Amino acid sequence: EVQLVESGGGLVQPGASLRLSCAASGFTFSNYDMNWVRQAPGKGLEWVSYISSISSTVYYADSVKGRFTISRDNAKNSLYLQMNSPRVEDTAVYYCARAWSSYVDYWGQGTLVTVSS
Amino acid sequence: AIRMTQSPSSFSASTGDRVTITCRASQGISSYLAWYQQKPGQAPKLLIYAASTLQSGVPSRFSGSGSGTDFTLTISSLQSEDFATYYCQQYYSYPLTFGGGTKVEIK
Numbered sequence: 001e002v003q004l005v006e007s008g009g010g011l012v013q014p015g016a017s018l019r020l021s022c023a024a025s026g027f028t029f030s031n032y033d034m035n036w037v038r039q040a041p042g043k044g045l046e047w048v049s050y051i052s053s054i055s056s057t058v059y060y061a062d063s064v065k066g067r068f069t070i071s072r073d074n075a076k077n078s079l080y081l082q083m084n085s086p087r088v089e090d091t092a093v094y095y096c097a098r099a100w101s102s103y104v105d106y107w108g109q110g111t112l113v114t115v116s117s
Numbered sequence: 118a119i120r121m122t123q124s125p126s127s128f129s130a131s132t133g134d135r136v137t138i139t140c141r142a143s144q145g146i147s148s149y150l151a152w153y154q155q156k157p158g159q160a161p162k163l164l165i166y167a168a169s170t171l172q173s174g175v176p177s178r179f180s181g182s183g184s185g186t187d188f189t190l191t192i193s194s195l196q197s198e199d200f201a202t203y204y205c206q207q208y209y210s211y212p213l214t215f216g217g218g219t220k221v222e223i224k
Contacts, residue, residue, distance in 0.1 A: 035213070045153075045161065045204055047213040059211045062118075095160055102208035103151040105172070107160035 002026040002106045004096045009111030015085050022079040022096030022108055030074035033099040036081050038092035039110070049081065050099070064090070086115045119143050119207050123216035129224040134195045138219045140188040140205035149209035152181055152190045156201045165190065195221070
């Protein structure tokens with residue numbers, strides 16, 4: 001069974017840093033591209049970032065470019081999102097999402113990040 | 118970025134109704150379109166990819182159609198467990214973009 005379990009969310013002050021993690025199991029992690037997708041409270045889905053299976057290609061939404069960094073460790077079956085200089089508008093549930101032909105076929109349950117002073 | 122526009126944003130329906138949700142892309146995306154269902158407090162769930170291919174395990178009352186810029190999601194006979202919010206998403210190019218969502222409520 002495919003499982004994606006996010007962790008690392010919580011309350012963070014604007015301008016601080018936070019690192020989200022996603023532990024993958026139930027599939028060969030190194031064979032799949034991965035994404036982070038977020039959802040602000042009461043709002044729709046917003047794609048955040050993409051990383052290819054061997055980390056050769058990464059993409060970011062304009063809203064986070066230069067502040068967030070996606071990475072992965074295939075030996076640890078883990079995906080990460082380093083959030084630097086978060087803003088109030090980055091408050092959201094962050095989902096780890098497996099990509100298959102670029103669409104998302106499995107989602108984690110999400111981790112809530114609240115950016116507030 | 119490709120803009121995805123869903124309509125309606127919400128509506129009420131009864132169990133057994135046939136319902137259709139539309140999604141329009143701001144430029145042609147061939148058939149690179151997926152549909153997701155999200156229930157309150159849960160992660161989204163993939164229903165359909167490649168515009169019309171049903172994901173394994175998804176009931177056959179769900180169907181998708183369209184190509185280019187105009188797409189539809191149809192539920193042939195609405196069941197109680199189908200009351201949720203539905204999102205379309207294009208994966209023709211990055212940045213991936215989602216429609217604003219359609220909330221299906223109980224009449």
